[in-house]
Amino acid sequence: MRNVPDSPGAAAGEPPLLKLPDATQFAAYFDRRPFKIRHNLCAHPLLQLPRLVQLAKSLGSPILYFRGDHAINQVDDDTRSGAVKNTFLDRKLARPELSAVEALAQIESCNAWMQLRDVGADPEYAALLGALIAEFRAPAERVAPGLSAPRADIFVSSANATTPFHLDEEHNFLLQIRGSKQLSVADGSNPAVLERGKLRAFFRGDGELARYSDHLRQYSEDIELRAGEGVHIPPCYPHWVQNGPVVSVSLGILWFSDVTARRRHLYRVNGWMERAGLHPAAPGERPLSDALKAFPLTVKRRFRRLLQGQG
Numbered sequence: 001m002r003n004v005p006d007s008p009g010a011a012a013g014e015p016p017l018l019k020l021p022d023a024t025q026f027a028a029y030f031d032r033r034p035f036k037i038r039h040n041l042c043a044h045p046l047l048q049l050p051r052l053v054q055l056a057k058s059l060g061s062p063i064l065y066f067r068g069d070h071a072i073n074q075v076d077d078d079t080r081s082g083a084v085k086n087t088f089l090d091r092k093l094a095r096p097e098l099s100a101v102e103a104l105a106q107i108e109s110c111n112a113w114m115q116l117r118d119v120g121a122d123p124e125y126a127a128l129l130g131a132l133i134a135e136f137r138a139p140a141e142r143v144a145p146g147l148s149a150p151r152a153d154i155f156v157s158s159a160n161a162t163t164p165f166h167l168d169e170e171h172n173f174l175l176q177i178r179g180s181k182q183l184s185v186a187d188g189s190n191p192a193v194l195e196r197g198k199l200r201a202f203f204r205g206d207g208e209l210a211r212y213s214d215h216l217r218q219y220s221e222d223i224e225l226r227a228g229e230g231v232h233i234p235p236c237y238p239h240w241v242q243n244g245p246v247v248s249v250s251l252g253i254l255w256f257s258d259v260t261a262r263r264r265h266l267y268r269v270n271g272w273m274e275r276a277g278l279h280p281a282a283p284g285e286r287p288l289s290d291a292l293k294a295f296p297l298t299v300k301r302r303f304r305r306l307l308q309g310q311g
Contacts, residue, residue: 063100065114068161086207146258163241165212170254173228179248188237203267264283
């Protein structure tokens with residue numbers, strides 16, 4: 001099992017919210033493998049449990065929450081037409097017999113993990129999200145231009161809770177605020193981890209849960225996150241999480257770019273072609289074909305950036 005590199009310390013002077021690697025290391029690792037960063041958010045008033053309970057009462061978007069003792073693998077072998085999709089919600093994983101707000105208020109004893117989605121809908125959290133993006137936008141855009149649709153999610157977990165194996169298509173920084181957790185992040189670029197059919201199904205809406213078995217450990221990196229640390233998880237790199245011995249609070253920063261939009265677009269175009277009876281090459285197999293398929297999207301996103309004055 002390979003170790004994940006730590007980032008170097010921040011430059012002298014006023015400490016930023018984030019302490020990122022230098023530009024060379026950032027560019028070398030971003031979207032290619034997980035890497036650690038550091039942050040100064042542990043004492044931030046918006047990220048303390050009493051404030052999060054207040055936030056949960058006011059959020060318009062549903063709060064995702066389930067029991068913390070589910071198995072890592074939640075994907076079965078039922079491939080019949082009409083089978084349940086592989087999403088946390090569609091799989092109907094068991095929940096604590098509490099409301100979301102009650103579960104959050106009793107997180108120390110209710111054995112659950114929770115995801116407060118899109119907390120930037122609250123103006124105070126939107127301001128925090130904007131400040132964080134301002135600190136990593138420049139190095140991220142050098143690798144994956146076109147940052148768009150940023151979102152902040154907050155994860156709260158009981159001691160020893162497990163989040164099953166799943167993937168996200170966005171770029172992602174996960175910042176540990178309180179407690180600790182162990183992540184196992186599999187190399188999503190390796191076909192031994194995600195076969196072609198899984199990504200095709202994912203982009204058709206099959207769901208974020210991915211099949212896990214112990215053989216994936218050889219293609220995975222173990223990351224221990226303590227309070228004050230964060231990790232970059234590349235898009236479509238499936239992972240599972242084991243919480244530490246105390247309540248955990250984490251802040252996830254997720255966003256899309258030209259890179260993620262292109263990947264989604266290619267799978268969508270391939271789907272149209274397959275429904276027409278054609279047999280297109282999978283994304284990545286024929287770069288010229290990919291470029292032709294992606295050309296309209298590329299022009300559209302670049303034109304939008306010009307209108308927004310971003311160049």
